[in-house]
Amino acid sequence: MKTTNPIRPLLVCLLGALIATQTFADNPQREATKLRMTEGKALFEEKCKTAAGEKVYKTVPEVEGLLLMKVRPRKGERELSDWMWPGAAFAREATENEYIDTFLGYENESAHGLTRERYPITPNSRGIVGTARKDQYSRPGYRWVEVLDENDGKRYRVTGSHKAVGKKDTSAYNVQLALKKDPDYDLNVYQWSLDKSPAPGASPRYGVTFEDHVIPEERKRGLASSTVKVLDLKTGEVLGEMLRYAWSPGAPSPANPTPWLTAYRCPDRAMSTGTATRLFVDQILIPAREK
Numbered sequence: 001m002k003t004t005n006p007i008r009p010l011l012v013c014l015l016g017a018l019i020a021t022q023t024f025a026d027n028p029q030r031e032a033t034k035l036r037m038t039e040g041k042a043l044f045e046e047k048c049k050t051a052a053g054e055k056v057y058k059t060v061p062e063v064e065g066l067l068l069m070k071v072r073p074r075k076g077e078r079e080l081s082d083w084m085w086p087g088a089a090f091a092r093e094a095t096e097n098e099y100i101d102t103f104l105g106y107e108n109e110s111a112h113g114l115t116r117e118r119y120p121i122t123p124n125s126r127g128i129v130g131t132a133r134k135d136q137y138s139r140p141g142y143r144w145v146e147v148l149d150e151n152d153g154k155r156y157r158v159t160g161s162h163k164a165v166g167k168k169d170t171s172a173y174n175v176q177l178a179l180k181k182d183p184d185y186d187l188n189v190y191q192w193s194l195d196k197s198p199a200p201g202a203s204p205r206y207g208v209t210f211e212d213h214v215i216p217e218e219r220k221r222g223l224a225s226s227t228v229k230v231l232d233l234k235t236g237e238v239l240g241e242m243l244r245y246a247w248s249p250g251a252p253s254p255a256n257p258t259p260w261l262t263a264y265r266c267p268d269r270a271m272s273t274g275t276a277t278r279l280f281v282d283q284i285l286i287p288a289r290e291k
Contacts (some may be wrong), residue, residue, distance in 0.1 A: 003127070036249045040221035041137045044247035046098050048266040049221070052083045056284055060206065063285040065144040065157075067233065069209035071161070072099045072277075077079070081260035086212035088224035089246040090275040091260035097194055100145060102278040104160040104194075105131045107139040110271055129275040131160065131192040141278070142287050166186040184283045206283050207231045208238075224260070225256040229282045233253040242267070 001262075072087065072095040079085045087093075094102050107127045110119045121127045121139065129141070144159045166189040168175050179187045213225045228242040246262035250256055272279055 018265075029120065029134060033175065033249075033251060036222035036247075036251075040223055040247055043218065043221055043223055044264065044266075045069070047225070047245045050285055052225075052243050052245045052266045054240070054242045054267055054280055054283075057286055058239045059286060060238070061286045062161075063142065063189060063206060063289045064288045065142050065146065065203040065204055066103070066281075066285055067101065067146045067148075067155075067207040068103070069148065069207045071147060071156070071233075072098060075104060079259055080260045081252040083219050083222070084216075085224075085260065086214050087226070088248075088260045088263070089212065089226035089244045089265070090210075091246065091263065093276060094274045098274075099277075100147065100158055101131060101160060101192070101220045102129050102141075103145050103281070104143075104158075105129045105132045105275075106141060107132040107279075107282075108132075109137060115279075126272055126279050128272055129278055134281045139282075140287050140290050141282070142285075146204055155203065156196050157199045159195050160192060161195070162190040163193050174260060179254040203233065205232060205234050206285050207233045208277070210277070222263075225262075228280060230281055240280070242277075242280045244268075 024132040027158045072093050074095050075085075075087060075091070079087065080091055082088075093099065105119060107129050109121055110128045112119065115226075119125055119127070121137070128141075144157050146155055146157050148155055168187045168189055170176070170179070170187065175185075175187070194289065208228070208230055210226055210228045213227070215223075215225070218225070224246045226244055228244075229238055231237070232239055244265060244267060246260065246265045248259040250259050250262075252259055256262060269276070269279070
């Protein structure tokens with residue numbers, strides 16, 4: 001006589017309930033992805049055509065320094081995967097001291113590929129911003145910037161320079177060759193560093209700030225935006241502004257855990273994505289030439 005296992009029907013019911021629950025749970029995620037892929041893409045394309053862009057209202061020559069009214073804060077994987085993260089539109093921008101460095105550094109011609117083909121700096125094709133001057137064609141940044149310290153509320157002036165931090169090993173083969181060619185070969189090892197001191201006198205006339213927008217209906221569609229403004233702090237005049245949009249169609253996943261880093265952006269440049277603010281500001285506040 002064949003007997004029925006009383007546990008089997010229970011297992012079948014539990015499995016069915018689990019599948020139904022999982023399917024129900026997956027539906028909102030699928031709907032959210034669909035929303036970003038369809039409505040989000042359409043909205044991004046519309047914003048890129050009708051709203052995003054760089055606007056220069058007035059230029060100022062020979063500017064030695066400016067006030068950074070805000071500094072991009074540190075970011076990590078948590079922020080880069082958060083749909084509501086305020087800084088998403090500038091996810092690849094430098095942060096903290098590196099953000100300050102971008103305003104103090106040189107802009108150098110870029111080089112690409114195995115042939116090291118060079119691309120000169122033009123209004124439509126900008127170079128790479130770094131702390132080293134590569135050649136006579138390098139464009140200087142600002143000589144100083146001032147920042148507001150969040151802890152004490154005071155204003156500080158920041159400058160940057162390469163300082164000797166050690167000596168090269170004179171027993172190293174390449175160093176010995178260099179000394180044979182040039183007895184006055186510099187044995188110092190240099191490192192870029194920032195110097196911060198209380199700001200002298202009145203606040204700078206010109207300032208740079210940004211406003212990150214968190215608009216829930218846009219964020220649901222994977223869209224983020226932010227505005228950078230260049231201000232004449234004496235008159236209150238806006239000298240220029242850049243409105244950027246970023247769109248990410250995909251949710252965080254093992255293959256792409258930080259979707260804001262891979263987002264589409266407009267306006268954007270093929271190079272120097274970490275220095276976008278500097279490369280906009282220096283079109284308006286033109287850094288002073290070196291003395």
